Amino acid sequence: MKQLHKQSILNQRRDEESASSPTSQNQTYSPKSTKHQTSSRSIFTRSISYILKEQRLLFIIIGILIGSALISLKPTFNKQSYKNEATFLMPRSNIATPFDFGSFKPVSGRIPVSIGGKRRRVVVTGGSGFVGSHLVDKLMARGDDVIVIDNFFTGRKENVMHHFGNPRFELIRHDVVEPILLEVDQIYHLACPASPVHYKYNPVKTIKTNVMGTLNMLGLAKRIGARFLLTSTSEVYGDPLEHPQKETYWGHVNPIGVRSCYDEGKRTAETLTMDYHRGDGVEVRIARIFNTYGPRMCLDDGRVVSNFVSQAIRKQPMTVYGDGKQTRSFQYVSDLVDGLMALMEGEHIGPFNLGNPGEFTMLELAQVVKETIDPSATIEFRDNTADDPQKRKPDISKAKEYLNWEPKITLREGLPRMAADFRNRILNEDEGKGNK
Numbered sequence: 085m086k087q088l089h090k091q092s093i094l095n096q097r098r099d100e101e102s103a104s105s106p107t108s109q110n111q112t113y114s115p116k117s118t119k120h121q122t123s124s125r126s127i128f129t130r131s132i133s134y135i136l137k138e139q140r141l142l143f144i145i146i147g148i149l150i151g152s153a154l155i156s157l158k159p160t161f162n163k164q165s166y167k168n169e170a171t172f173l174m175p176r177s178n179i180a181t182p183f184d185f186g187s188f189k190p191v192s193g194r195i196p197v198s199i200g201g202k203r204r205r206v207v208v209t210g211g212s213g214f215v216g217s218h219l220v221d222k223l224m225a226r227g228d229d230v231i232v233i234d235n236f237f238t239g240r241k242e243n244v245m246h247h248f249g250n251p252r253f254e255l256i257r258h259d260v261v262e263p264i265l266l267e268v269d270q271i272y273h274l275a276c277p278a279s280p281v282h283y284k285y286n287p288v289k290t291i292k293t294n295v296m297g298t299l300n301m302l303g304l305a306k307r308i309g310a311r312f313l314l315t316s317t318s319e320v321y322g323d324p325l326e327h328p329q330k331e332t333y334w335g336h337v338n339p340i341g342v343r344s345c346y347d348e349g350k351r352t353a354e355t356l357t358m359d360y361h362r363g364d365g366v367e368v369r370i371a372r373i374f375n376t377y378g379p380r381m382c383l384d385d386g387r388v389v390s391n392f393v394s395q396a397i398r399k400q401p402m403t404v405y406g407d408g409k410q411t412r413s414f415q416y417v418s419d420l421v422d423g424l425m426a427l428m429e430g431e432h433i434g435p436f437n438l439g440n441p442g443e444f445t446m447l448e449l450a451q452v453v454k455e456t457i458d459p460s461a462t463i464e465f466r467d468n469t470a471d472d473p474q475k476r477k478p479d480i481s482k483a484k485e486y487l488n489w490e491p492k493i494t495l496r497e498g499l500p501r502m503a504a505d506f507r508n509r510i511l512n513e514d515e516g517k518g519n520k
C-alpha cells in the first residue's frame with residue numbers, strides 16, 4: 085500500500101512538470117514532407133560528423149590505398165617466386181619465358197635443350213684432367229656454360245685456369261663419390277684416374293669412383309633430365325681374343341687382377357649406364373676410348389707415350405716393358421674430343437670405339453719418338469707388368485658410320501705438339517713423378 089501511494093505521487097508530479105515545460109506548450113503538428121526535407125540535410129551533416137568523429141573515412145581511404153598497392157605489386161611477387169622455382173626445374177636460359185606476358189604458355193617439366201637455340205649448360209666431371217680440360221676448351225669455344233667437377237687427384241687447376249674469370253666457366257672441387265645437385269643439360273662423366281700408376285695407387289677408391297661416381301652422375305641425369313655420356317675404355321676388352329676389337333666383343337678380362345679395379349670398374353659403369361637408360365629412360369651415350377695422348381698429360385703417369393716423350397726430353401733411356409712387340413694405337417686428344425662431342429650431340433647410344441686404328445708396336449713408337457723429338461734417345465728393356473694386353477686396336481667402323489667421325493691427326497703430327505708442352509713443363513717446373 086505504501087508503495088502504491090508513493091508511485092501515484094510520483095506520476096502526479098511528472099504530469100505537472102510536463103504541463104509546465106515550454107516544449108510541450110509550443111508543440112505543433114508538422115507535416116511529414118517538411119520534416120523529411122529538414123532531416124535529410126541533418127542526416128548528411130550527422131553522417132559526415134559521425135565519419136569524421138569515428139575516423140571511418142580515414143580507415144576506408146587507407147584500406148583502398150593498401151589494396152591497390154598490393155594489386156600493383158602482385159605480378160612482381162609471382163614473377164620472383166616463379167623464377168626461383170624455375171631455376172631448379174628448367175634450363176636457366178628458359179626461365180624468362182613464362183613472364184613474357186604477351187606469349188605466356190604454361191610450362192611443365194623440363195624444357196628441351198634445343199628450344200630457342202639457348203646456351204647449353206654442361207658439366208664435365210674430371211674436367212681438370214688431361215682429356216677433360218681439352219673437352220672444356222672446346223665446349224667453351226662453342227659458347228656453352230661449363231661446370232667442371234674435380235677432386236684434383238690427377239687433374240690440375242693449371243689445365244683450366246685460362247678460363248678463370250670467364251662468367252661461363254665454373255670449377256667445383258668435389259669428389260663424384262658423393263652426390264651433387266646441379267642444373268645442367270649435358271653431363272660428360274670423365275672423373276676417374278686413367279693411368280695404371282694412378283688407378284692402382286688406391287684400387288678401392290678407383291672402383292668406388294667408377295661405381296659410386298657413375299651412380300651419382302646417372303642419378304643426377306635422371307633427376308634433371310640431362311643427357312649423360314660415360315667415358316669408358318678399351319680396357320673393357322681386357323687382353324682381347326678378337327682383333328681388332330669391335331663393340332660387339334664382350335672382352336677377356338681378369339676380374340681379380342691388379343688392373344681389375346679399373347677394367348671391371350668401367351665395365352660396371354657401362355652396366356649402370358645401360359640400366360639407367362632401360363629402366364629410367366635416361367638419355368645416355370657410351371664411348372670406349374683407346375690410348376690417347378697430347379699436351380697436359382701427366383709427365384710420368386706410366387702411360388707409354390708420356391713416358392717415352394718425357395724420358396726423351398730428359399735425356400733418359402725410354403723404358404720398354406717385355407719384348408716391345410705388344411701393340412697399341414695412339415689417338416691425338418683433339419680427335420677424341422671431336423668424337424666425344426659428336427657422340428653427345430648424335431642420336432646413338434653406343435658403345436662406340438673412339439681411337440686411332442693406326443697400330444704401333446712399342447718399339448715402333450720409340451722409333452717415332454726418336455725421329456720427332458730426339459734422334460739420340462736410347463731404349464731400356466724391363467720385365468712386363470701383369471695383365472698387360474698384347475694387342476689393342478680399335479675397329480671404328482661403327483663410329484664412322486653413325487657419328488661421321490674418324491681421327492685426323494697422325495702420330496708423327498701429334499707427337500711434336502705434345503713434346504712442345506712437355507718440354508715447357510719439364511724445363512719450367514718441377515712437377516714430380518706424376519704428383520701435383
Ligand SMILES: NC(=O)c1ccc[n+]([C@@H]2O[C@H](COP(=O)([O-])OP(=O)(O)OC[C@H]3O[C@@H](n4cnc5c(N)ncnc54)[C@H](O)[C@@H]3O)[C@@H](O)[C@H]2O)c1
Binds near residue numbers: 238
Ligand atoms: N687418356 C686415355 O688414354 C684414356 C683411355 C681410355 C679411357 N679414358 C677415360 O677418359 C677419362 C679421362 O681420362 P684422362 O686421361 O683425362 O685422365 P686424368 O687422370 O688426366 O683425368 C681424370 C680426372 O678425373 C679426376 N678425378 C679422379 N677421380 C675423381 C673423383 N673421385 N671425383 C672427382 N674427380 C676425380 C682427376 O682429378 C682428373 O682431373 C677417364 O674416365 C678415363 O678412364 C682415358
